[in-house]
Amino acid sequence: MCWILVVRGVCLSLLRRMAMWSLLLWEALLPTAVTGTQIQGQVGGSVLLAAERPAGFQVRDAIWRSLWPSEELLATFFQNSSETLYHSRFLGRAQLHSNLSLELRPLESGDSGNFSVLLVDKGGQAQTQTLQLKVYDTVPRPAVQVFIAAARDAQAPKTCQVFLSCWAPNITDVTYSWRREGTIDFGLEPHDLFANGQVLRVSLGPGDKSVAYSCIVSNPISWDLATVTPWESCHREAAPGKTSHKDVLLLVMVPVSLLLILAGLLSAWHCGPCSGKKKKDICADSVAPETENPIV
Structure with missing residues (x-):
C-alpha cells in the first residue's frame, strides 16, 4: 500500500512537471494575448501582482515567472494545487492567492523587474500577462x-x-x-x-x-x-561674502603698522648707548680705532 502511495506521488509530481514544461513550450509557440501593466512598490512593503481573467475564462493552470533581470520560476497552479517553493530570489517572500494573484513581501531594492503569468482555461485557451515592477526607496528628510x-x-x-x-x-x-x-x-x-x-x-x-x-x-x-x-x-558675523572695503583696509594696514613700530624700537635700542654728549664721545672713541689709519 505504501509503495502504491509513493509511486502515485512520484507520478503526480512528474505529471505536474511535464504539464508545466508543456505549457511553457506552448506559450513560446502559440500566439497569445499579451497585456502590460506597471506596478510600484516601496522597500519593506508588499505588492500584489494581479492575474486578470476575462469574463468566462475558467483557469485550469497558471505559471508565474520572473523575466528580468533573471528568468526564474516563482509559482505554479496545477490541478487545484499551488506551489511557491521554487529556489528563486523570492523564495519565502512569494504567496500565491486563491485568485491566482502573486503577493511579494517584504520588498527589497533589487526586486524591480519584469514578470509574467501564463493562464490556461479549461478549453485550452492560453493567455499571457506581463507586469513591470518598480521598487522605490522611502524618501528621507533632505x-x-x-x-x-x-x-x-x-x-x-x-x-x-x-x-x-x-x-x-x-x-x-x-x-x-x-x-x-x-x-x-x-x-x-x-x-x-x-x-x-x-x-x-x-x-x-x-x-x-x-x-x-x-x-x-x-x-x-x-x-x-x-x-x-x-x-x-x-547677517551673521563673518558670513561668507560680507567682507567690506574697510575690513580689507584694516587687514592691510595693521601688519604694516606693526612692522613700522618694530623697526622704530630696534632703531632706538641700537642708538640708545650713543645718546647724550658723554655717550657721544664714548661712541666716537669706540669708532675711532676702526677709522684711523696706522702711522707708517
Whole structure:
C-alpha cells in the first residue's frame, strides 16, 4: 500500500512537471494575448501582482515567472494545487492567492523587474500577462544649506542674494522642488533653479526676514521636506561674502603698522648707548680705532 502511495506521488509530481514544461513550450509557440501593466512598490512593503481573467475564462493552470533581470520560476497552479517553493530570489517572500494573484513581501531594492503569468482555461485557451515592477526607496528628510553670494556694487542696498542647496542622502530616482511658505504664488522662476532643481537662487530684502523656503524631495511612492529661513544667514558675523572695503583696509594696514613700530624700537635700542654728549664721545672713541689709519 505504501509503495502504491509513493509511486502515485512520484507520478503526480512528474505529471505536474511535464504539464508545466508543456505549457511553457506552448506559450513560446502559440500566439497569445499579451497585456502590460506597471506596478510600484516601496522597500519593506508588499505588492500584489494581479492575474486578470476575462469574463468566462475558467483557469485550469497558471505559471508565474520572473523575466528580468533573471528568468526564474516563482509559482505554479496545477490541478487545484499551488506551489511557491521554487529556489528563486523570492523564495519565502512569494504567496500565491486563491485568485491566482502573486503577493511579494517584504520588498527589497533589487526586486524591480519584469514578470509574467501564463493562464490556461479549461478549453485550452492560453493567455499571457506581463507586469513591470518598480521598487522605490522611502524618501528621507533632505538637508538644506544656505550660501551667501558676494555683494556687488550694482546690487541694491540692504539686499542679500542667497543660494539654497538641497540634497537627499543615499537615494536615487527623486525629484526636487521648492516652495515659498506663506504665499499662494510661490514666485519661483525657472531661471532661478539649477542642478535639476537642487539649487535655488533667491534675492532677499528687509521685508523678507521671516520668509521661509521648503525643499521637497519626492518619488512616486513617498516624499519629505526641509524648511529654512535664509535671512537669518545673511547677517551673521563673518558670513561668507560680507567682507567690506574697510575690513580689507584694516587687514592691510595693521601688519604694516606693526612692522613700522618694530623697526622704530630696534632703531632706538641700537642708538640708545650713543645718546647724550658723554655717550657721544664714548661712541666716537669706540669708532675711532676702526677709522684711523696706522702711522707708517
